[in-house]
Amino acid sequence: MATIATSGTALSYTPSFELLNRWVIEKQLCCYCGTCAGVCPRITLDGKVPRLINYCSECGNCYKYCPQTYVPVKEFEEKLFPGTNKDESLGYYEKCILAQSTDKNILSIAQNGGLVTTLLIHALEAGLIDGAILAVAEKDWMPKPILARTPEEIKKAAGSKYVMCPNMFAYREVISDPTVKKVAIVGLPCQVRAARKLQMEPMIPVKNGKIEFIIGLFCHRNFSYEGLLLETIKKTLNIDLSNIKKFDISKGKLMVFTQEGKQVELPVKELSKYSWSSCSSCTDFTGRLADISVGNAGVIDLNWNLAIVRSKKAMELLDSAVKAGKLKIAEGGDAINAILKEAQKKAERREKVSEALYQHFSELGVPSEDVRVYFTLLTSGGASAVELSKALNIGETELGAILARLRERGWLVEYGDRYIPTRPSIVLRMETAKLQNLIKKVLEKEPELEGIYVRKFG
Numbered sequence: 001m002a003t004i005a006t007s008g009t010a011l012s013y014t015p016s017f018e019l020l021n022r023w024v025i026e027k028q029l030c031c032y033c034g035t036c037a038g039v040c041p042r043i044t045l046d047g048k049v050p051r052l053i054n055y056c057s058e059c060g061n062c063y064k065y066c067p068q069t070y071v072p073v074k075e076f077e078e079k080l081f082p083g084t085n086k087d088e089s090l091g092y093y094e095k096c097i098l099a100q101s102t103d104k105n106i107l108s109i110a111q112n113g114g115l116v117t118t119l120l121i122h123a124l125e126a127g128l129i130d131g132a133i134l135a136v137a138e139k140d141w142m143p144k145p146i147l148a149r150t151p152e153e154i155k156k157a158a159g160s161k162y163v164m165c166p167n168m169f170a171y172r173e174v175i176s177d178p179t180v181k182k183v184a185i186v187g188l189p190c191q192v193r194a195a196r197k198l199q200m201e202p203m204i205p206v207k208n209g210k211i212e213f214i215i216g217l218f219c220h221r222n223f224s225y226e227g228l229l230l231e232t233i234k235k236t237l238n239i240d241l242s243n244i245k246k247f248d249i250s251k252g253k254l255m256v257f258t259q260e261g262k263q264v265e266l267p268v269k270e271l272s273k274y275s276w277s278s279c280s281s282c283t284d285f286t287g288r289l290a291d292i293s294v295g296n297a298g299v300i301d302l303n304w305n306l307a308i309v310r311s312k313k314a315m316e317l318l319d320s321a322v323k324a325g326k327l328k329i330a331e332g333g334d335a336i337n338a339i340l341k342e343a344q345k346k347a348e349r350r351e352k353v354s355e356a357l358y359q360h361f362s363e364l365g366v367p368s369e370d371v372r373v374y375f376t377l378l379t380s381g382g383a384s385a386v387e388l389s390k391a392l393n394i395g396e397t398e399l400g401a402i403l404a405r406l407r408e409r410g411w412l413v414e415y416g417d418r419y420i421p422t423r424p425s426i427v428l429r430m431e432t433a434k435l436q437n438l439i440k441k442v443l444e445k446e447p448e449l450e451g452i453y454v455r456k457f458g
Ligand SMILES: Cc1cc2nc3c(=O)[nH]c(=O)nc-3n(C[C@H](O)[C@H](O)[C@H](O)COP(=O)(O)OP(=O)(O)OC[C@H]3O[C@@H](n4cnc5c(N)ncnc54)[C@H](O)[C@@H]3O)c2cc1C
Pocket: 109, 110, 111, 112, 113, 114, 115, 116, 117, 118, 133, 134, 135, 136, 143, 157, 158, 159, 160, 161, 162, 163, 164, 165, 167, 186, 187, 188, 217, 218, 219, 220, 221, 222, 223, 294, 295, 296, 297, 298, 305
């Protein structure tokens, strides 16, 4: 039975569906990536959340591979992308370039420059992969995860569906089909994290868990099918869903293109109530663990892509597609600054901690600024002094004093230039022990105080 290490305490947790439910699903942090159902036949997806349909044997796989549980991002980055450029917000990368497919047919069906579809077909035709995990639109743009095995199936999945699609559910087919030896996975940054976990620590006894390439899509936020398609496009904009040719979210607008060539627009801020709950605390814009991350942000022409090439493997794939005349590429230019800004803004999102919790911690006799720094470290997964100072708008000297107090209290440790919060269960136990000691000391004074009372009042 696997347990989660809880360094220094007697606490231990058995990773199970119950734990996934309690710490991810019930907390509304599930990004509906499909991984848990992809790795376990006892889990089903009901369109909004995963559900256990059978007895849970507590193998821990659903918990381990969920992208909303611990992901050793820094460790993975160092192993995967050695010797590349490193940026705090964009992650590690070899190169940032603009790219466009030379295939007119692909350009006519793709979301932007068709880089994703072109790379996948090239990899398939070169025998580098046997298939690709993708999102295809079914009737009325209902998205469905598929394992595409032919160029035609890859083309059928082209185009962005700005709604949650549990792509990783299709990993079930990768596990069960022995004829599938190597696949590519296309996903949003949250799905990329799950794919990378499955590749770096495979659950199947096959090298890299059969995962050859991971292609990430830039993502600011995503929406529910009911909210975007049914409520907004069908009801508010009065567009029949079967009449949609394509839709896009760019420069603050939702744009719907109909089959008759009409274009309808709506400010994207009107969609915020339909945003998926996990997106509000998601900090990764580019998919920093992908081999290559693709989007259009910062590019003037919607028919081009901006790509962040991270791994040597992705660089080779791109080069060979260019050599084969399937792609045109150009320098990234100003587009990189635009995504950098977008990535920095998204990195500031945090999981919320309730005001009541701040209050309770402050009641332990800890200054409220110290509690705020501790919770910021907790929700950001650790930070440097510079990041903390920027996020909390606290000056260097004051922050230095707070960090020293927290270190002395045992609420954080230093790791290189970063501060890592101590596990809350340990913090709570340490504070409880301190309070118990204090109460013991006060109780020792009870006879002395009682004596005064008795002498004065009888
Ligand atoms: C929900 C969402 C939000 C995005 N947000 C941004 C953004 O803020 N800024 C930005 O620059 N770019 C964003 N993108 C990426 C952009 O829309 C294009 O996907 C990207 O530029 C690739 O273009 P392409 O022409 O190469 O894609 P194509 O060649 O058309 O291929 C697109 C691929 O994306 C996959 N896909 C489509 N929808 C989904 C989905 N819902 N979940 C998982 N995979 C899917 C398809 O299977 C297909 O393989 C977003 C994409 C999605 C799906």
